[in-house]
Amino acid sequence: MPTQTFFNLPEQKRQAIIDIAVDEFAEHDYKSVSISRIVDRAGIAKGSFYQYFADKKDLHLYLLQVAGEAKLQMLSQLQPPPARSFFDTYRWMMSAAIQFEVAHPKLSRLGYRAMYGDLPHRDETYARMKQQGHEYMKSTFQQAIDRGELDPLVDPDMAAFVFTVISAEMGGYLFDRLGINPLQTPENRPTWNLEIQPIFDQLIYILEKGMGPKA
Amino acid sequence: MPTQTFFNLPEQKRQAIIDIAVDEFAEHDYKSVSISRIVDRAGIAKGSFYQYFADKKDLHLYLLQVAGEAKLQMLSQLQPPPARSFFDTYRWMMSAAIQFEVAHPKLSRLGYRAMYGDLPHRDETYARMKQQGHEYMKSTFQQAIDRGELDPLVDPDMAAFVFTVISAEMGGYLFDRLGINPLQTPENRPTWNLEIQPIFDQLIYILEKGMGPKA
Amino acid sequence: MPTQTFFNLPEQKRQAIIDIAVDEFAEHDYKSVSISRIVDRAGIAKGSFYQYFADKKDLHLYLLQVAGEAKLQMLSQLQPPPARSFFDTYRWMMSAAIQFEVAHPKLSRLGYRAMYGDLPHRDETYARMKQQGHEYMKSTFQQAIDRGELDPLVDPDMAAFVFTVISAEMGGYLFDRLGINPLQTPENRPTWNLEIQPIFDQLIYILEKGMGPKA
Amino acid sequence: MPTQTFFNLPEQKRQAIIDIAVDEFAEHDYKSVSISRIVDRAGIAKGSFYQYFADKKDLHLYLLQVAGEAKLQMLSQLQPPPARSFFDTYRWMMSAAIQFEVAHPKLSRLGYRAMYGDLPHRDETYARMKQQGHEYMKSTFQQAIDRGELDPLVDPDMAAFVFTVISAEMGGYLFDRLGINPLQTPENRPTWNLEIQPIFDQLIYILEKGMGPKA
DNA sequence: GATGAATGAGGATTCATTCAT
DNA sequence: TATGAATGAATCCTCATTCAT
Numbered sequence: 001m002p003t004q005t006f007f008n009l010p011e012q013k014r015q016a017i018i019d020i021a022v023d024e025f026a027e028h029d030y031k032s033v034s035i036s037r038i039v040d041r042a043g044i045a046k047g048s049f050y051q052y053f054a055d056k057k058d059l060h061l062y063l064l065q066v067a068g069e070a071k072l073q074m075l076s077q078l079q080p081p082p083a084r085s086f087f088d089t090y091r092w093m094m095s096a097a098i099q100f101e102v103a104h105p106k107l108s109r110l111g112y113r114a115m116y117g118d119l120p121h122r123d124e125t126y127a128r129m130k131q132q133g134h135e136y137m138k139s140t141f142q143q144a145i146d147r148g149e150l151d152p153l154v155d156p157d158m159a160a161f162v163f164t165v166i167s168a169e170m171g172g173y174l175f176d177r178l179g180i181n182p183l184q185t186p187e188n189r190p191t192w193n194l195e196i197q198p199i200f201d202q203l204i205y206i207l208e209k210g211m212g213p214k215a
Numbered sequence: 216m217p218t219q220t221f222f223n224l225p226e227q228k229r230q231a232i233i234d235i236a237v238d239e240f241a242e243h244d245y246k247s248v249s250i251s252r253i254v255d256r257a258g259i260a261k262g263s264f265y266q267y268f269a270d271k272k273d274l275h276l277y278l279l280q281v282a283g284e285a286k287l288q289m290l291s292q293l294q295p296p297p298a299r300s301f302f303d304t305y306r307w308m309m310s311a312a313i314q315f316e317v318a319h320p321k322l323s324r325l326g327y328r329a330m331y332g333d334l335p336h337r338d339e340t341y342a343r344m345k346q347q348g349h350e351y352m353k354s355t356f357q358q359a360i361d362r363g364e365l366d367p368l369v370d371p372d373m374a375a376f377v378f379t380v381i382s383a384e385m386g387g388y389l390f391d392r393l394g395i396n397p398l399q400t401p402e403n404r405p406t407w408n409l410e411i412q413p414i415f416d417q418l419i420y421i422l423e424k425g426m427g428p429k430a
Numbered sequence: 431m432p433t434q435t436f437f438n439l440p441e442q443k444r445q446a447i448i449d450i451a452v453d454e455f456a457e458h459d460y461k462s463v464s465i466s467r468i469v470d471r472a473g474i475a476k477g478s479f480y481q482y483f484a485d486k487k488d489l490h491l492y493l494l495q496v497a498g499e500a501k502l503q504m505l506s507q508l509q510p511p512p513a514r515s516f517f518d519t520y521r522w523m524m525s526a527a528i529q530f531e532v533a534h535p536k537l538s539r540l541g542y543r544a545m546y547g548d549l550p551h552r553d554e555t556y557a558r559m560k561q562q563g564h565e566y567m568k569s570t571f572q573q574a575i576d577r578g579e580l581d582p583l584v585d586p587d588m589a590a591f592v593f594t595v596i597s598a599e600m601g602g603y604l605f606d607r608l609g610i611n612p613l614q615t616p617e618n619r620p621t622w623n624l625e626i627q628p629i630f631d632q633l634i635y636i637l638e639k640g641m642g643p644k645a
Numbered sequence: 646m647p648t649q650t651f652f653n654l655p656e657q658k659r660q661a662i663i664d665i666a667v668d669e670f671a672e673h674d675y676k677s678v679s680i681s682r683i684v685d686r687a688g689i690a691k692g693s694f695y696q697y698f699a700d701k702k703d704l705h706l707y708l709l710q711v712a713g714e715a716k717l718q719m720l721s722q723l724q725p726p727p728a729r730s731f732f733d734t735y736r737w738m739m740s741a742a743i744q745f746e747v748a749h750p751k752l753s754r755l756g757y758r759a760m761y762g763d764l765p766h767r768d769e770t771y772a773r774m775k776q777q778g779h780e781y782m783k784s785t786f787q788q789a790i791d792r793g794e795l796d797p798l799v800d801p802d803m804a805a806f807v808f809t810v811i812s813a814e815m816g817g818y819l820f821d822r823l824g825i826n827p828l829q830t831p832e833n834r835p836t837w838n839l840e841i842q843p844i845f846d847q848l849i850y851i852l853e854k855g856m857g858p859k860a
Numbered sequence: 861g862a863t864g865a866a867t868g869a870g871g872a873t874t875c876a877t878t879c880a881t
Numbered sequence: 882t883a884t885g886a887a888t889g890a891a892t893c894c895t896c897a898t899t900c901a902t
Contacts, residue, residue, distance in 0.1 A: 202370035210425030585847040640855030
């Protein structure tokens with residue numbers, strides 16, 4: 001946890017430090033993140049950094065918490081639809097996950113690295129994140145199957161895998177497909193309904209009905 | 216490219232160096248790979264290393280090439296089935312990709328890191344690897360659609376994305392699901408037909424028929 | 431010298447700062463003493479510290495002065511015996527020195543470090559502490575010899591050395607021998623008469639009569 | 646243990662590094678010794694240092710070993726006298742210890758710091774040095790008492806303490822008394838017989854016959 | 861061609877001290 | 882007067898790379 005000193009910082013400065021640090025941890029894996037680079041970019045002294053954070057790991061864990069909170073906040077803002085069928089819920093969940101990716105690509109990448117990258121303190125908190133996420137998805141699918149909203153022949157474990165892995169990479173794919181530079185200003189970002197929704201529908205189509213000929 | 220000196224090395228020694236280097240680049244991200252560790256494990260002198268390779272990047276690019284060649288070779292060894300339908304071909308392709316993951320987990324991981332990891336020389340060669348793979352898959356899907364083997368409502372670009380990203384992570388998923396430690400000896404590896412094939416079929420089912428109720 | 435501000439502090443707070451600082455300088459050598467640790471333990475602000483003391487050295491010199499005054503005060507409280515012989519005086523002096531060690535182990539250790547430890551400002555004041563102490567002892571021995579209370583064949587300079595060095599280390603030896611943890615509460619401390627006196631008598635015996643066989 | 650690389654160094658260079666390092670560890674306590682200062686003085690690169698020694702502790706332990714070996718070698722060169730009485734042996738032992746102090750004041754100071762100073766890795770090897778040395782001395786005294794060569798009223802534990810502590814500080818005392826700068830060239834060093842022997846005899850006199858009047 | 865010692869910039873972290881509030 | 886955030890030089894240590902043998 002950051003020190004109180006950090007939280008006493010002017011909002012703007014504190015956020016700037018977070019943003020820069022998030023960017024570094026999004027773009028480089030843990031070992032490659034350089035505290036020197038962060039303080040240089042943030043325009044603060046090396047010593048100041050260590051008055052805000054105990055060490056590199058402290059910063060990293062805090063950023064992961066920030067990412068988690070941002071995700072929760074976004075989910076809580078999105079109204080879940082009246083769930084008529086699983087794919088309504090699925091579409092909503094996926095859309096939420098992907099909207100997060102689009103809205104906070106750095107935070108998303110951060111979490112992704114924490115799950116799959118090289119992490120000296122992996123065990124400490126975040127290996128289980130992976131497992132937990134998977135188990136949650138699996139049970140969600142199982143329930144949908146039990147309610148008859150999904151094909152009972154579908155393996156819930158495999159479905160959870162497919163969902164998880166696609167969500168994790170969806171942001172990058174959307175950026176590629178829409179020709180967006182993730183570093184550009186938010187004003188130029190695509191709007192959900194007009195540009196992303198159709199692409200997303202294509203994904204849902206594949207996942208719902210499959211790629212096979214319908215004949 | 217390695218120097219001629221490297222290729223003049225006795226086959227056994229050369230292969231040992233490659234194997235060890237592949238292992239290092241599979242287990243650690245670029246920056247964390249230590250030349251010192253490699254030369255130590257390989258039992259060669261630091262100086263010798265730099266007579267074989269211009270630098271760390273040279274070694275890395277060479278290993279990626281080795282990985283590509285190994286993948287090609289495996290594909291060329293596997294007989295494609297008489298393609299009655301796209302999913303026969305798809306199953307074959309995916310099985311080939313996954314078999315490569317299983318047969319050469321290190322090489323596979325290497326390529327994965329090159330695509331998604333933290334690479335100082337990313338642009339130099341490997342952004343296009345990603346793009347190339349994607350374009351190839353996309354045209355494959357397009358052709359299958361044109362031949363009527365796939366649902367024409369499926370977006371080939373999205374299909375290529377789904378395929379690519381699932382392939383990339385399939386190895387890790389299989390290891391998790393089968394409770395395999397990727398570092399263990401090959402003898403204990405699951406055999407394709409008995410253990411992996413059923414899991415793979417579950418994936419194909421989802422991709423072919425979708426998760427939706429079939430009613 | 432501390433600032434007037436420091437002396438204006440409430441007695442209790444001032445003493446607490448001194449006690450904590452003494453403890454730090456007793457337990458760590460000069461360079462390892464951390465101002466941060468002191469202010470943390472004392473519950474005062476970093477800035478406050480520098481309003482009380484010019485710098486680390488200022489604090490250290492002040493503590494040495496405090497230690498000196500404490501020693502003097504203890505000596506003045508102990509009634510010197512009617513000096514029938516030198517060894518009565520000697521025993522009294524040594525007992526006083528050792529009682530100080532036992533009563534104020536931290537202050538004692540502080541002085542010891544100042545004499546023998548690694549001190550950036552050694553020359554400034556404390557080389558002469560050593561010399562002064564030695565000269566004082568030497569003249570004391572000389573007078574005792576002149577009064578016929580000591581063997582005139584004894585070299586007073588050497589005697590002063592032996593006395594000084596033994597006194598300096600006696601505290602640690604007593605702790606070892608009595609199995610005492612110097613950090614424990616004073617209540618459990620051995621009482622002078624019952625436990626320390628016999629040990630001390632053994633020392634006096636050696637110094638007075640020597641180790642040689644008495645034939 | 647230093648690496649083979651270190652031992653492959655030209656004798657002169659290796660000895661220079663040792664000498665400088667010994668000097669640093671003699672003059673400063675462990676934490677205050679600066680690797681940067683050592684490599685600067687030795688004229689070698691920081692990286693080179695770490696090719697010779699694993700880390701600071703490795704260097705320190707090696708220097709302690711060097712000191713121990715130097716002591717042993719000096720003892721083995723000195724012929725023990727035909728031991729007519731304990732004080733012949735004692736004189737020889739003490740003279741050996743003190744000669745070592747005089748010949749290798751830095752090495753001696755090194756060992757002293759290891760015994761009594763702040764040492765992060767104290768337990769690792771050197772706390773027991775203190776105990777061992779004390780126990781060895783104690784049993785030596787006990788045997789002498791048993792043989793009737795020492796006054797049986799002398800407490801062997803206290804005698805061991807007196808001997809140990811005096812030996813440890815004798816070097817510094819001799820330097821002071823003889824007005825020697827320990828940093829000066831060896832040519833100006835006092836010769837044992839002419840200058841040191843008389844001083845040493847004064848010590849022996851005190852320890853053998855005591856300071857008390859012989860009446 | 862092989863070797864391995866030498867290099868020095870860069871890594872994270874600590875800490876005495878200053879200064880604006 | 883009290884505060885505590887800011888500072889930056891110094892700490893130990895790592896590592897890719899070079900070069901003389």
